[in-house]
Amino acid sequence: MADVARRAGVSAQTVSRVSNGYQGVVPQTRELVLKAMDELGYRPNSAARALKLGSFHTIGVITFSLETLGNHRTIQAISAAAAGAGYAVTLIPVDLPTHGGVEHAFGRLEELAVDAVAVIVEVHLLDRAKVVLPRGVPTVVVDSDAGDAYTVVDTDQADGARQATRHLLELGHRSVRHLAGPESSYAAQRRVDGWRDTLLEAGCEAKEVVRGDWSAESGYEAGRILVADTECTAVFCANDQMALGLYRAAAEAGRRIPEDLSVVGFDDSADTPAYSPPLTTIHQDFAEVGRRSVAAILEQLRTGEQKPGTSIVPTRFVQRASTAAPRAGS
Template sequence: MGDVARHAGVSSQTVSRVSNGYPGVIPETRELVLKAMDELGYRPNSAARALKLGSFHTIGVITFSLEAVGNHRTIQAISVAAAKAGYAVTLIPVDLPTQSGVEHAFGRLEELAVDAVAVIVEVHLLDRAKVVLPRGVPTVVVDSDAGDEYTVVDTDQADGARQATRHLIELGHTNIRHLAGPESSFAAQRRVDGWRESLSEAGLEAKEVMRGDWSAASGYEAGSILLADPDCTAVFCANDQMALGLYRAAAEAGRRIPEDLSVVGFDDSADTPAYSPPLTTIHQDFAEVGRRSVAAILEQLRTREHKPGTSIVPTRFIQRASTAPPAVSS
């Protein structure tokens, strides 16, 4: 820092103010200091600055599977929003979806330099695990029914399912099956609820739910069983990956999409327009989930107050070519 000060012709205190982002340095002087830093290859010591200021400008993100498209896109959205706010993200994956796995992840927070935490785990594990958050660490729970104890940012899962199911009902389908996610998943259960509610409102029967694990492979396996029902003319899939697996099962069963089988997904993944045919789906605004999560964290950091409550991000129906009225029997 002394070298930078001499090179720029300013005091060490001025270099410190520029380095730490303090106001009160005239633009011309700030440019001189930044130029000197660049020419000398000087980089501020972030660890030392954090100790001095009491802030690491880092958000910890605790999550389960990194393979799930929803989790991946949520993490990406939080990272982008955090970066725009000048924060880095430290990812803390939970190796096993168990109490001990969650406890271990939270325990690591005591070892890591983070200012706040975004948690993407199922609420039943938060409830059952003996999890004790470090005192004073702002926390936001993402896509989970965490109730009144936490600050929650959630996608409107049930309404998305209702939009998908109502679309199929409006097309004239009466035997609409659901390929759901895991029973342990809050999001999957909310989508099941929305599907059942819409069928009930229309006076239609909600037949047995088939379940997968969010992967295309599980969609293929569950879809192969589901399509054994010859009267099934439409399927609402809990995510786009399982819908992709269902596409394969339908092709092998000789069921054309959408002529013989209408399919609706959930997520609006980037590759769904490239499905054959392009997939009708429910759009999740992951970017907005990320923005709201980071905004809630920054508000807690600013006010030093914990404000429990839930912020719901709307979903949007995207119609493409995978749905049509049921074929008329000859």
């Protein structure tokens, strides 16, 4: 900073004001300082500035899984919204939902110098590990359930499932099976609830769900069970990847989509229009989840207060070509 001051012919205080973005510096003087910085290759020490100001402009994101599409797109959305607000994101993955793994993740918060935390985990797994979210750190829980203790941003999982199931019932299907996500998933259970409630309200039987692990391969294995049920004319899948696996199982069993079997997915992933036939699905607005999560974090940073409550992001039904009325006699 002293070198820049000498090169620009100004005081070190003026250089400090320019590097920290303070107003009130004469434009011509600011240009001299910026030119000197460029000539000398000077870059402000962001770490020292953060210590001085007490803010790192960094949000920590803790997640158990980087493999699922939902988590991947949620992290992308949070990163984009954070960047728009001038914040960086530090990813803190937890390999296994164990006591030690979770404790280590939260312990790293102090080392990584973050201002706030977005938690994309199944909160009941935290309960099982007997871990509490850090006190005094602005925290938002994303797509899970944190009770009344924290700010939560959640997609309307149950309503998305209701929209999917209602669509199939309105087409005339009376046997709508569900290819569900893993039992450990809060989102998967909400989708099961929405599917089951809609069927029961319509006076239809809700047969036992068949579960996968969100992958296309698990959808194929579960799909082989579903397509063997000759009474089944429609399947609501808890995500698009498992629907892709079901497509393969249906093809191998000689059941055409949608003539013999209607299929609805969940997520509206980028490649669903390329499925054969294009997949009818439920759109999740991950970008809005990211915006609301970061907005809630910034509000907590501004006020210093945790505001418990849930912000629900709506889902949207997207009709393509994988659903049709059941054939006569089905």
